[in-house]
Amino acid sequence: MDHVFSAAIVIAYLALLTFVAVRSRATQSGPSASPIGGLTDREFEEFSLARRSLPVALVFASLAATYIGPGFSIGFVGRGFKSGFLFLGIGLAYAIQNILVGLLIAPRLRGLSGCHTLGEAIGQKYDKRCHVLAGAISVGLCAGFAAVMAKAGGEVVHDIFGLPPALSVILVVALTALFPTIGGLRANVAADAFQFITFSLLLPLLLLLVLGFHLEGGAAAFAAQASAATIDGFNSTSALEIVGLVAAFLLGETLIPPYANRALACRTTAVSRNSFILAGLFSAVWFTVMIGLGVAARSIVLEDPGEDYVLLHLVKSTMPAKSYALLFVALVSVITSSLDSLLNAGAVAFTQDIVKPFVKLSDNIALKIGRGATIAVAAVAAAGVVAVPSIIGGLLICYTIWAPAILPTLIIGLWIKRPRPLAGLLSMGVGAVVAVTFQLAFSSATGVPAIIPALASALLAYVLGHYSSSIADCRFPIANRKS
Amino acid sequence: MLMALLIFILVVMGAVLVIASGLWVAVALVAVISSRDRKPSQTGLS
Numbered sequence: 001m002d003h004v005f006s007a008a009i010v011i012a013y014l015a016l017l018t019f020v021a022v023r024s025r026a027t028q029s030g031p032s033a034s035p036i037g038g039l040t041d042r043e044f045e046e047f048s049l050a051r052r053s054l055p056v057a058l059v060f061a062s063l064a065a066t067y068i069g070p071g072f073s074i075g076f077v078g079r080g081f082k083s084g085f086l087f088l089g090i091g092l093a094y095a096i097q098n099i100l101v102g103l104l105i106a107p108r109l110r111g112l113s114g115c116h117t118l119g120e121a122i123g124q125k126y127d128k129r130c131h132v133l134a135g136a137i138s139v140g141l142c143a144g145f146a147a148v149m150a151k152a153g154g155e156v157v158h159d160i161f162g163l164p165p166a167l168s169v170i171l172v173v174a175l176t177a178l179f180p181t182i183g184g185l186r187a188n189v190a191a192d193a194f195q196f197i198t199f200s201l202l203l204p205l206l207l208l209l210v211l212g213f214h215l216e217g218g219a220a221a222f223a224a225q226a227s228a229a230t231i232d233g234f235n236s237t238s239a240l241e242i243v244g245l246v247a248a249f250l251l252g253e254t255l256i257p258p259y260a261n262r263a264l265a266c267r268t269t270a271v272s273r274n275s276f277i278l279a280g281l282f283s284a285v286w287f288t289v290m291i292g293l294g295v296a297a298r299s300i301v302l303e304d305p306g307e308d309y310v311l312l313h314l315v316k317s318t319m320p321a322k323s324y325a326l327l328f329v330a331l332v333s334v335i336t337s338s339l340d341s342l343l344n345a346g347a348v349a350f351t352q353d354i355v356k357p358f359v360k361l362s363d364n365i366a367l368k369i370g371r372g373a374t375i376a377v378a379a380v381a382a383a384g385v386v387a388v389p390s391i392i393g394g395l396l397i398c399y400t401i402w403a404p405a406i407l408p409t410l411i412i413g414l415w416i417k418r419p420r421p422l423a424g425l426l427s428m429g430v431g432a433v434v435a436v437t438f439q440l441a442f443s444s445a446t447g448v449p450a451i452i453p454a455l456a457s458a459l460l461a462y463v464l465g466h467y468s469s470s471i472a473d474c475r476f477p478i479a480n481r482k483s
Numbered sequence: 484m485l486m487a488l489l490i491f492i493l494v495v496m497g498a499v500l501v502i503a504s505g506l507w508v509a510v511a512l513v514a515v516i517s518s519r520d521r522k523p524s525q526t527g528l529s
Contacts, residue, residue, distance in 0.1 A: 020512065020516060023516040024515060024516055055511065055515075057507060057508055057510075057511030057512075058508075058511060058512070058515065060508070061508040061511075061512075064504075190512065190515070190516070193508050193511070193512045194512060196505065196508055197505045197506075197508055197509045197512065200501050200502065200504055200505030200508075201502055201505045201506075203501075204497075204498035204499070204501040204502050205498075205502070207494070207498045208495065208498050211491075211494070211495065218491075219487050219488050219490075219491035220487045222487070222490065222491050222494075223486065223487030223488075223490045223491065224487070226490055282501075282504060285497045285500045285501055285504075286497075286501060288493065288494060288497035289494065289497045289498050289501055292494035292497065292498070295494075
């Protein structure tokens with residue numbers, strides 16, 4: 001009976017999600033939209049940027065739904081269980097990053113004309129070579145992040161329904177790829193908003209129920225558990241580890257392709273700024289709730305179930321069996337809302353940054369390539385699951401590569417008057433190579449998080465490239481102008 | 484005791500704020516998906 005109820009809840013949820021995504025696509029606005037939302041001659045603009053018409057509530061929800069993946073939900077509950085409010089402090093670095101992006105970078109990015117991707121923004125500021133390199137890094141990183149999400153989704157389906165692991169992964173990836181493949185960014189953002197509503201109602205309600213009806217000892221017991229867990233956390237985490245985690249949270253996810261796409265798809269620069277600021281403030285509140293669930297679980301889940309299973313055990317211990325289906329819906333929302341955004345962003349980056357610079361494409365062909373690339377990125381992500389060490393481990397590897405490879409080039413390029421292509425190329429190349437090499441060969445041996453040396457190398461390479469180009473410009477001004 | 488109460492209230496307030504955000508987005512999403520035949524509005528919701 002429970003299985004029938006669970007299946008009914010899941011089917012109803014998927015039907016509602018599909019309705020929202022299809023309906024949002026049918027309501028696309030703009031001068032070239034057809035009345036029934038069919039193909040138009042500007043369809044790739046719709047597929048990639050939703051005609052730059054997204055309002056603040058949807059961009060905010062989509063940003064939050066994208067960054068709240070398994071790490072920021074299941075992972076944070078587990079961290080709250082083990083190290084109390086230590087991880088809230090680390091998570092605040094993430095909130096600050098979003099607010100800074102909203103204040104300093106997103107409006108400038110949105111202000112660039114004719115940009116569909118981060119790679120194009122870099123291409124406008126530097127040159128075509130930088131555009132293609134940034135695009136290749138974006139596609140690779142989207143596939144990497146998507147593999148982590150696919151692993152998490154597969155684990156949830158496997159745990160709850162008992163399906164074989166490989167089939168669970170394929171099922172999650174295939175179902176998630178439907179919306180971005182067919183409906184592009186608009187359907188993706190609408191699905192994100194719906195998923196945001198689902199988990200932002202279910203998980204805090206779970207916390208309120210646990211605090212209200214299952215916590216023996218009330219506020220005093222909760223505070224005592226919080227204090228004990230936080231002290232444990234500080235005792236078991238070295239200062240260097242904390243610095244590495246703060247750096248990863250501050251920089252690792254900054255403007256990864258799905259976020260950049262949303263900054264570019266906003267209706268105005270003000271919408272872009274406000275959405276990121278709201279998303280940053282929301283993340284701080286969200287982390288408080290997740291850590292709160294983890295701390296509350298300490299007096300309910302008595303044996304340590306392993307970090308990734310605290311939330312599941314908390315629900316098992318406190319809710320009736322039927323509520324498991326609701327938890328499944330919440331967790332699937334958390335995971336697929338991140339996965340679909342990554343698939344869409346990877347596909348748009350592939351089309352716009354890797355194919356378009358070399359081949360002139362009609363809008364219709366660009367749309368077909370975009371859809372094909374969504375399926376290809378999904379397939380790579382599903383296959384890449386075997387290489388993902390763990391959810392948090394996989395995310396940290398992606399952060400380690402993204403921040404040094406892209407951020408110095410992007411941020412400096414948006415702020416200085418005349419960015420030099422050599423500086424961009426060197427910084428992206430050196431940042432990516434040092435990040436991968438250090439992560440694979442030295443990180444575990446030295447205990448130094450790879451993001452720190454890789455970021456320092458990327459910055460140094462940028463400075464060298466910039467000044468050597470400046471010197472060359474001074475010595476051979478005419479020759480350089482011609483080239 | 485006061486500190487304990489403060490932490491507890493902070494966590495409860497967080498849960499309430501997250502729920503409020505979910506409801507705000509729900510209202511915006513309903514406005515978007517029910518605006519099929521309207522011209523683009525000035526409110527930022529269509």
